[in-house]
Amino acid sequence: MDWGKTKFFLGEVARNFTRNAAMQITAIGTVAVTIVLLGAFLFVRATLAGLGTDLLSQIEISVYTTNDATPKQIASLESALRADPRVASVEFIPKKQGLVEMKDRVKGEIDMSLLTENPLPDKLRVKVKAPETVAAVAASAQKMPGVANAVFGQDVVAKMLRLGSVLRGIGIGVIVVFVLVAGIIISNTIRLTVFARRREIAIMQLVGATNTYIRMPFICEGLLDGILGAGIALALLAIAKSTLWPRLLEALPGFSLANVRIDGTAMALELLLVGALVGAVASWISVGRYLRT
Amino acid sequence: MISLRNVSLAYPNGTRALDNVSLEIGKGEFVFLVGHSGTGKTSLLRLLYREMGPTSGDITVDGIRVDRLKHSRIPALRRHLGVVFQDYKLLADKTVWENVAFAMQVTGAHSRDVERQVPRALDLVGLAHKSRMYPGELSGGEQQRTAIARALVNNPKLLLCDEPTGNLDPTTTTEIMELLGRINIKGTTVVVATHNSAVVDRMRRRVVRMEDGRVVTDEERGYYYLGLGQDQILSG
Numbered sequence: 001m002d003w004g005k006t007k008f009f010l011g012e013v014a015r016n017f018t019r020n021a022a023m024q025i026t027a028i029g030t031v032a033v034t035i036v037l038l039g040a041f042l043f044v045r046a047t048l049a050g051l052g053t054d055l056l057s058q059i060e061i062s063v064y065t066t067n068d069a070t071p072k073q074i075a076s077l078e079s080a081l082r083a084d085p086r087v088a089s090v091e092f093i094p095k096k097q098g099l100v101e102m103k104d105r106v107k108g109e110i111d112m113s114l115l116t117e118n119p120l121p122d123k124l125r126v127k128v129k130a131p132e133t134v135a136a137v138a139a140s141a142q143k144m145p146g147v148a149n150a151v152f153g154q155d156v157v158a159k160m161l162r163l164g165s166v167l168r169g170i171g172i173g174v175i176v177v178f179v180l181v182a183g184i185i186i187s188n189t190i191r192l193t194v195f196a197r198r199r200e201i202a203i204m205q206l207v208g209a210t211n212t213y214i215r216m217p218f219i220c221e222g223l224l225d226g227i228l229g230a231g232i233a234l235a236l237l238a239i240a241k242s243t244l245w246p247r248l249l250e251a252l253p254g255f256s257l258a259n260v261r262i263d264g265t266a267m268a269l270e271l272l273l274v275g276a277l278v279g280a281v282a283s284w285i286s287v288g289r290y291l292r293t
Numbered sequence: 294m295i296s297l298r299n300v301s302l303a304y305p306n307g308t309r310a311l312d313n314v315s316l317e318i319g320k321g322e323f324v325f326l327v328g329h330s331g332t333g334k335t336s337l338l339r340l341l342y343r344e345m346g347p348t349s350g351d352i353t354v355d356g357i358r359v360d361r362l363k364h365s366r367i368p369a370l371r372r373h374l375g376v377v378f379q380d381y382k383l384l385a386d387k388t389v390w391e392n393v394a395f396a397m398q399v400t401g402a403h404s405r406d407v408e409r410q411v412p413r414a415l416d417l418v419g420l421a422h423k424s425r426m427y428p429g430e431l432s433g434g435e436q437q438r439t440a441i442a443r444a445l446v447n448n449p450k451l452l453l454c455d456e457p458t459g460n461l462d463p464t465t466t467t468e469i470m471e472l473l474g475r476i477n478i479k480g481t482t483v484v485v486a487t488h489n490s491a492v493v494d495r496m497r498r499r500v501v502r503m504e505d506g507r508v509v510t511d512e513e514r515g516y517y518y519l520g521l522g523q524d525q526i527l528s529g
Contacts, residue, residue, distance in 0.1 A: 004404025015386075203382055206342075207396040207443070208371030214399075 007177050013220045020193045024225060025190035031279065032236070034182035035271050038175060039237040042267060049164065056131035056160050061138045061152040063124040074122060081126055084140070091125040098123055105283040116200020121148060121191035131157060179278055187282035192223055194290050201290070211291050218287045219280050222256050226279025230272045237271075238264075294320045294451055294482045295341065299472070300350030300360075302336055302506075310336040311347070312506040318484065320450070323477040325493050325519055326486040328503035334486035337503070338453050341484075342376050343367050355450055372400055375444025379459035380437045381444075383428040390424040392485040393442045396457065400447070414442040418472060418492040434465035441472065452476060466492060482527070490517030 062083070065074055074092070076104055081090045093101070098120040103112045128137050134157050141150040194201070204214050241264070295318040304313040310514055311333045318324055326334045340343050340352055342361050352359040354372055362370060383392050393414055394451065397407045415421045418438040428436050437457060444452055453472065457467035470492050477483045492517065493500060500515030 002404050003400075004407070005398070008398045008404070199382070203384065203395070204399045205368075206371060206376055206382070207400060207447070208368040209399040210365075210368045213401065220372060 002193060003212075004087070013217045013224075015179055016193065016197065016217060017221055017224060019108035020124045023189050023192050024221075027186050027222075027279075028229040028232065030185040030189075031226055031275050032232040034178050034278075035233030035275055036236050037273055038274070039267070040240070041171070041174055041178075042271075043237075043241070044066065045167060046267075048167060052164055053131070056157065059127070059128075059134055059153055059157055061126040061139045061150055062143065063126055063138075064149045064151075065122045065124075065146050066148045067121055069122070073146040074124075077144055078124055080144060081124060081141060084137060086128055086130065086137050088127045088129045090127075093120050093123050093125055095120045096176050097172025129277060132161065155255065177213040179210060179274060182275075183278050183282045185278050186225055187286045188223060189225070190218055190283040191286040191290070193221065194287055199289070208279045214291065215284065215287050218225060218283045222279035222281075222283030223276050224279070227272065229279075233275070234268050234271060263269055294318055295353060295484070296310065296324070296351070297337075297340075298351040299441040300347045300352060302333075302340065302345070302412055303348045310506055311340075314350070314508055316501065316511075318482065318507060321477070321480055321482055323474065323483045323496075323498045325486070325496070325498055325500045325515070326484060326503065327490075327493055327500055329488065332503040333506040334503055335455055336506075338484070338486055340454050341451075341453055342374055343370055350384075365379055366511055368400070372447055372455060373449055375441075375447070375455040376451040377437070377440050377444050377452065377457050378422070379434075379456040381428070381440040383439055385428055388425050388427055388492065389431070389435060389439050389442075391448050392428065392439055396443045396446050398479065402447075410446050410448070411442075416444040417445065417476070418442045426509065432465070433461050434468060437465075437469055441469075441476075445476065451480065451482045451484070454483070454487075457485060458489055463491065467495075470496060493517040 063077070065077070070076075078090055078092055081087055099112075099115075099118050102120065106112065126137065126141065128134050135151055135154070138150045138152050141147055145242050199215055295316070297314055297316045300311055300314045301309070301335045303309050312474040314337065315335075326337065328334055336345075337462075339449065340347055343362055347360050349410055350360065354370065357366075357370055357373075359370065375489075375501065378392050383394065387395060388410060390396075397410065398404075399431075402410075412421060415424055418441050420435060420438050420442060423431065423435060432438065441452075452473070457473070458469050461469060466489065473483050473485065474496070495512045500510075500512045500517070501514075502515075
């Protein structure tokens with residue numbers, strides 16, 4: 001390890017970084033704003049996805065038996081459903097309990113006391129592991145002997161699933177746009193610093209420095225812009241999370257955010273990586289343009 | 294050391310800078326390249342350090358086929374030669390020492406070698422005592438010495454100078470030329486493009502005269518103006 005060489009290189013990077021302070025601040029600010037928006041977006045997306053999963057996990061299939069189904073038939077139906085690897089749980093609801101539950105649900109709206117006979121069949125309440133499999137599990141239950149009907153909230157599930165895929169699609173688009181904008185601005189900033197140092201670059205080329213060597217300080221500069229910008233953004237996001245998140249919980253009393261899991265560390269690392277990459281790639285491109293001419 | 298064969302150079306705008314130039318310069322020679330401005334002296338030097346490629350013809354510098362040189366091999370060529378310009382091309386925010394060291398540092402030299410060779414180069418040009426000063430604090434001659442030290446610090450076999458005394462007064466010009474002469478005696482091939490007739494006439498070295506992109510005369514111990522020398526050899 002040649003410490004003198006390293007010191008020279010780091011000195012050059014530091015000198016250029018501080019010499020073009022105004023430009024660096026522009027670049028860092030741009031990265032910070034972009035990463036804040038990106039982070040906020042990822043956060044909202046994760047929250048919505050969590051809420052969606054939460055709602056979907058409550059979806060259940062009601063498998064109603066035929067009126068002439070024997071207890072033995074129902075028992076074998078229950079074990080058949082349990083054997084299905086997609087099924088999370090199966091609960092037997094006898095018709096009596098079904099009526100109690102129904103009365104409870106419509107209490108105050110419909111007077112059920114006039115009912116002299118229980119019109120409900122026995123049913124099995126089935127919960128699935130993954131929301132996407134609800135339709136398929138219901139369809140296969142429908143075909144089993146002794147089953148009159150297998151129903152679930154078809155509309156809701158379909159809508160939620162579609163919403164999820166649309167969210168993912170928009171997410172990728174938004175991220176690409178953010179990253180591109182940040183990249184273009186950093187690239188322009190670095191081009192200005194490259195221009196400010198064109199004399200130095202000309203001398204480096206004259207004395208036989210390789211293009212890789214000439215590029216390196218600029219790449220470091222871009223990397224530094226990206227990392228610093230992302231760092232500032234992460235600090236802002238952390239503050240926002242600790243102050244705004246509790247208020248969001250208050251504002252949405254009907255929603256349970258308990259199932260919303262956000263891995264803050266992983267997201268922070270991702271954002272930092274995005275910032276660094278954008279900075280490095282953008283400066284690579286802008287120096288490359290200069291070196292080719 | 295240098296060999297040009299039927300070299301022509303046309304700029305994209307159609308200007309013909311060099312027209313079928315052939316020239317041989319041996320190891321250890323000291324050669325003046327003279328002629329009015331715009332006759333192709335600078336273009337010829339640029340071809341030698343591969344600032345540009347020729348439109349046609351063969352160029353060899355220190356055994357390297359410069360005309361066919363791949364872009365990625367240009368740095369290797371430049372490390373084998375030093376170039377000095379009229380405007381010195383120094384970095385204003387670096388000291389004399391740093392300007393000279395720069396040429397080694399950016400080509401990946403070990404700091405031990407930098408520490409050893411920079412003082413040696415500064416000694417050679419007589420600037421050891423001003424190594425901590427900035428170019429702005431130096432006279433023109435001292436700035437040019439710094440540039441020469443930078444060109445020499447990597448121990449090149451060839452030194453190319455494009456109007457090295459163009460901005461200097463006669464006394465300083467003489468000093469710089471004497472310095473170039475000393476460098477030549479130590480074994481470095483030196484090529485100086487100039488239109489300073491006094492310098493050329495005093496030094497009495499090989500003079501290659503150019504006109505309209507062509508070599509018109511090549512004299513062993515020439516004068517700036519044609520016909521003054523007794524032992525001139527006309528060529529081409």
